[in-house]
Amino acid sequence: MLNHVLAPDTQVILLLCASFGQNRQIEPQPLTLNEYNSVAEWLIENQMRPADLLEANAKSLLQKASLNKIETDRLLALLERGVMLSLAVEKWTSQGLWILGRSDSNYPKLLKQRLRHSAPAILYGVGNVELLSRGGLAIVGSRDIDEEILSYTQKVAQASAMGGMQIVSGGARGVDQAAMLSVLNAGGTSVGILADSLTKAAVNSKYRSSIKDGKLTLVSSYDPDAGFNAGNAMGRNKYIYSLADYALVVSSSFGKGGTWAGAVEALSKIKEVPVFVRMSPNAAEGNQQLFNQGAKSFPSEPWNDSLKELLEKHSCLMESVESPNIQTNRKINLSTDNQDLKLIPTIDIYNAVLPVILSHLHQPKDTKSLAQSLEVRQSQMQDWLNRAVEEGKVRKITKPVAYVVNQSANQLSFL
Incomplete structure (x- = not known):
């Protein structure tokens, strides 16, 4: 159980971003995630933290700031909602809920690493916060399911529990709830990421005992009382x-x-997580189409071995992608000859070489010299740099054109 005393940074993030149960259109409107990211970036550039906005000189500092059309008066009005904050926190904690700001040490690192700017500024939750760092198997699917799909979902969840692998899901009726309840009934653990009604779910008889036993954690990035x-x-x-x-x-x-x-979003943007799909003669059309778009066929029954080990074997996410076995102090030859690529179709070369590129960009460097340093074609290096800029990992400088590690973006996820 987390301490109910909120860190000063988290208090300020709540003041800026939380609706406190009110309509988000009521003035002053809480900051959107993009707006909060602008404030966080400004704080970093000025070597400040969110809590510094409660200091006596904060008003004068904000009035001088350029924050992408966010009016200073709006920020000051949001920061003055201290009474609303106190009442809301007292209510939430009396219901057993806890709150994490993106700067909290307990905030799940996986969200910050994989989503960066898209990681929610606030997480509301109930249950064992440590489960948020355990990973596991995400099981998702339709709300309206037949007995065959229900049975399959339950068997996968039970096999996961047997192998000590946690289930992560969305808590919606259908596949989500079937997966979560089945793994809990089999003695495993689960994390549910809810889109609404966290306070109601926290006292639901289906979940209450598992939350108490530290087997289930429910979280939401939306107001705990928000409806669907x-x-x-x-x-x-x-x-x-x-x-x-x-x-x-x-x-x-x-x-x-x-x-x-x-699923489509995960396939295109969350490359670190292999997406599997249930394939069978009578699988839904969407399953086949996801397979066509790059999802992998989930291992067939029976799962005599550890399900986690089977997924490791079936996934194409090579260890070299996460911890590339490339020394940053030596030159590398990354030939992109078509024959070579056919021999290693499972390697995402960009992800493997990105840490090497970043290690060369602590000082600005142009495309040509970087390509020469790593012995790759200039056009290939330009493609990689364009992708790194798009992902926010690298910043492009003009006059003259050069590239450098985006330090602000790398720090942003911690605020």
Whole structure:
């Protein structure tokens, strides 16, 4: 159980971003995530932390700041909501909830590492906070399911529990709840990332004993009393994938719905998490289409070996991607000859070489000299640099054109 005393940084993040149970359109409007990121970047540039905004000189500092059209009066009005903050925190903690700001040491590192700017500024939760760092298998799927899909989901969850692998899901009816309840009934642990109604779920009879026993953690990036909202449901999908080591889509519609949207997003943006899909003769059309887009076929039954070991064997995420076996103090020859690439189709060369590129960019360097240093074609290096800039890992400088590690972006996730 976390200490109910909030860190000063977290208090300020709440003041800036939380709705405290009110309509978010009520003035002053809480900051959106993008707006908070602008404030966080400004704080870093000025060697400040969120808590510094409560100091006596904060008003004069904010009035001089350039914060992407965020009005100073709005920020000051948000920071003056101290009474609302006190009442809300007292209410939440009396219900057993805890709150994490993105600067908290207990905030899940997986979210910051994988989502960076998209990691939520605030997480509300209940249960064992340590479960947020354990990874596991994300299981997602449709809300309306038949007995066959229900049985399959339950068997996967039970096999996960037997192998000591946690289940991460979204808590919605259908596949999500079936996976979470099955792993808990089998003695395993689970993390549920909810899109709404955290306070209600925290006292639900289905979850209460597992929360008390430290087997279940429920979290949400939305106000604990918020009702269902389709946009919020879509928005939290990336958190499910990001808190897991692997993901399984049990059933999905094609081209519509939250399951489809979340899986497509994960395949394109959360490369660290292999996405598997249930393949069978009568699998949903969406499953086949996700497979066509790069999802992997989930290992077939029976799972006599550890399910986690099977997923490790079946995934194409090479260890060299996460910890590339490349020395940063030597030159590398990354030939992109088509024949060579056919021999190593599972390696994402960009992810493998990115740490090497970053190690050369502590001081600005142009594309040509960087390509020469690493002995690769200049056009290939330009493609990698463009991708790194798009991901926020590298910053492009003009006059003359050069590239350098984006230190602000690297620190931003900690605020």
